[in-house]
Amino acid sequence: MASGLDDVKEALKVISLGQAKLLSAVETVSQRVSELEKEEDRRRPASTGIDGIKRTETPLAGGFTPSPSAVLPAEAGTQSPPPSSASPDVKSTFSSRVVLTTYPKQLGIRPLSLDWGAADPLQRGPVTVSRAPSTIGRRNAIGAHGGSYSIYYALAVASRELDADHKPDYTNTEPAVNIGPFPQWGDKKKIVAMDPWGHLVPWLFKDTIEKENGMSSMAHMKLPELEESVKSGRLVPDGKVCLNASGELSVTKFAVEPVWYLPGVAERFGIDEGTLRRSLFEHTGGMYPELITRSDIKVFLPPIGGLTVYCFGDPARMSDSTKRLALRIHDECNGSDVFCSDICTCRPYLMFGIEEAVKEAQKGGSGVVIYFRKEGRALGEVTKYLVYNARKRGEDRASDYFKRTENIAGVKDMRFQALMPDILHWLGITKIDRMLSMSNMKHDAIVGQGIPIHERVELPSSWIPADSRVEIDAKINAGYFTTGHRMTEEELKAVQGRNWEE
Numbered sequence: 001m002a003s004g005l006d007d008v009k010e011a012l013k014v015i016s017l018g019q020a021k022l023l024s025a026v027e028t029v030s031q032r033v034s035e036l037e038k039e040e041d042r043r044r045p046a047s048t049g050i051d052g053i054k055r056t057e058t059p060l061a062g063g064f065t066p067s068p069s070a071v072l073p074a075e076a077g078t079q080s081p082p083p084s085s086a087s088p089d090v091k092s093t094f095s096s097r098v099v100l101t102t103y104p105k106q107l108g109i110r111p112l113s114l115d116w117g118a119a120d121p122l123q124r125g126p127v128t129v130s131r132a133p134s135t136i137g138r139r140n141a142i143g144a145h146g147g148s149y150s151i152y153y154a155l156a157v158a159s160r161e162l163d164a165d166h167k168p169d170y171t172n173t174e175p176a177v178n179i180g181p182f183p184q185w186g187d188k189k190k191i192v193a194m195d196p197w198g199h200l201v202p203w204l205f206k207d208t209i210e211k212e213n214g215m216s217s218m219a220h221m222k223l224p225e226l227e228e229s230v231k232s233g234r235l236v237p238d239g240k241v242c243l244n245a246s247g248e249l250s251v252t253k254f255a256v257e258p259v260w261y262l263p264g265v266a267e268r269f270g271i272d273e274g275t276l277r278r279s280l281f282e283h284t285g286g287m288y289p290e291l292i293t294r295s296d297i298k299v300f301l302p303p304i305g306g307l308t309v310y311c312f313g314d315p316a317r318m319s320d321s322t323k324r325l326a327l328r329i330h331d332e333c334n335g336s337d338v339f340c341s342d343i344c345t346c347r348p349y350l351m352f353g354i355e356e357a358v359k360e361a362q363k364g365g366s367g368v369v370i371y372f373r374k375e376g377r378a379l380g381e382v383t384k385y386l387v388y389n390a391r392k393r394g395e396d397r398a399s400d401y402f403k404r405t406e407n408i409a410g411v412k413d414m415r416f417q418a419l420m421p422d423i424l425h426w427l428g429i430t431k432i433d434r435m436l437s438m439s440n441m442k443h444d445a446i447v448g449q450g451i452p453i454h455e456r457v458e459l460p461s462s463w464i465p466a467d468s469r470v471e472i473d474a475k476i477n478a479g480y481f482t483t484g485h486r487m488t489e490e491e492l493k494a495v496q497g498r499n500w501e502e
Contacts, residue, residue, distance in 0.1 A: 099136060101289040104296045111140040114299060116261045117188025119181070121197045126205035127213065127259055127299055132164075142290045143301030145211040147257050150303060168211075170202040175216040177252055177315045184425035190449070192264025193419040194256050196426055213301075214256040221249040221310075225351040226358075234355060241312050241361045249358060254309035256423060260300045268418040305332070305373025307423060310354075312368070313361030319428025324365035327429075328353025328436040331374040331415055334381060342465035343388065343497070345472050349459050353436040356457065360434065370423055378414040379405070391470075391497070398487070398495035401474030417445035424451055438480040456481045470497040 102109055111128075118124035129141045144150035156162035185196040197204060198213025226247030229235040235242050241250055266273040280300070281291040290297060317323040330337075330353065333346035340347055350369070357367025376384030390404045402412040420442065435443065435453045447453060458481055464472055473495045476482045487495070 099131070101293045102136070102139075103293050108137040110137055111297065112138050114140040116264075116298065117186060117191075119183075119186030121181075121200070121204050124197065126201060127195055127198070127301070129301055140297060141259075141299035141301055142288050142294065142297055143303070145213065145257070145301060147301070147306055148303050168202070173202070173215075175199050176218045177216055179216070179254070179315065180319075180426070180428060182319060182425070182428040184428065187425075188261065188264055189267070190425040191422045192261045192268060193258060193422045194426060195259040198257070198259065199254075213259050214254065216252060216254045218250075218252050221251050221354075222246065223351065223354070226355065229355050235358060236362070238362055241358055241367075249312065249354075252311040252315050254311070254427075255306065256309070256426075257306040258302050258304055260302055262298050262300055265419065269416070305375075307370060307372045309423065309427065310357075310369040310371065311366065312354075312357045313366050315366075317361075317364075317366035318368060319430070320366075321430050324360055324363070324433040325429065325431070326357050326360035326365065326367045326434040326436060327424075327432050328357060328369040329372070329420060329439075329442050330369060331372045331377070334375060335384075342467050343471070345459055345464055345468045348463040348465065348468075349436075352459055352463050356434065356436050365433070368427070368429075372415075372420065374415045377405075377412075378416070379409050379411075383409050392500045396470055396497040396499065397493055398470045398474040398477070399489060399492035401470055402478065413441070415441070417441045421446050421449040421451065425449070438475070438482065440479040440481065443481065458482055458484075467497045469495055 112125055114125045114127065115123055125140070127141045128135065128139050129144055130136070130139065144153070146153055153162070157164045179199070180196070184190040195201075195213045199215050201211065201213065220243070226235060226242075226249065227245075228247075230237060230242070230245055230247045235247060237244050237247075242248070243250055262276060263273050266276040269276070277291040277295075280302075281288060284303070287303075288300070291300065311318060318325065328350070330346075330350050333344060335341040336344050336346035337350055353369050354367075357369055359367070361367040375381050386408050387405050390408065391401075394400070394404070405412045417439075424446065429451060431451060432446065432453045433455060435446075435456045437443070438456070438458045443453060443456065459472070472480075473487055473492060477487050477489070477492055
């Protein structure tokens, strides 16, 4: 009996060794085929398109080449620009072989180990998404680095402005300050929407060709409102945080790109992982088929914006429970934050939050403002302007504020703050002394993650533009925090913004 088992084990060992040799041979052949295809593509003559630009045709998978009849004539919906004598000779750098997706047990698929939530970064392993011929079989994540900027990376490679094989020189690029590690980094339920080790990738995983998902730096900040704060006496220059009479501030910044651990994200939203994967696949136009075919890969880098942390005072105080912390969580609003539109309270609350954060830092505590890229409540700026038009062409009353958004978008808010507290866990924050926000969604998400909030601070009335009363009074009625009066539905009807002609 023992002899029989030994024979079986030996046979399995031989098979395993044979598969390893075959895999190595396949990888070598695949790499050589890729090189030969690139050489052939470079030799392939360029054809001139109807727009006058010379291009090298790249056959699609399966040998299909579009027929001339598949090309619409210039007059079909638009006018073709005239040919340019300066048109470049654009040639593809890709091989003609396209890998649309992969499968868990496919030959050559051996993803690098990724133990999400492991306290040791080397045990956790690097997040790997590269589709290079030598690494496509080792990928342990879906998507691409850079969030929404991954598209610009693709354009740079396609236009030959960037070498796809470029390797960054990380000399002198180390983070400006040390953060963590904190116990939260080793809890897969605490951090599910970012890579806690992402800012250290070039040094922790230098042998893996991957990119960083976060970084810190230091800067000075100058805002006109802060100069007025100094003049009015609300801010006092100390030469450390508030540097001078113009209100110039010293700040430490942390940029973070999204990295989603799919089981944890699904749990936060109270849905199953399969439903999350299918919805992401369907509603990104099927861009990521491995969300369906690779259930063994649990990490996804979504094509969305990230966040930036602005820390005033010593960054070490953020995680020091003996120091007071003032915090503003702010979601992007380009119209107000950058261009000072007065239809909402976004920039006023941002400026108030910065001022209060600076004051807390000057008193020996920590002041933090976290800026999320969630334009127009994550509905986008185009949808936001549609809502603005509908409001201003109507009566723009506070009683109809959310209805206008729901009529167009089908939902009044898609920011979904369930993932927001992850950055607080990453920073080692365990309590918030002063929460500079009136949002009930933000409050509930933070408290729900076990971080107590001791005081909620609303935006003073003196900071609220007249035309934004529609927004703020509607939000207070819907549940936003206030120590003042909460209007009834009847009272909201009397709150009206400017009309279309004004």
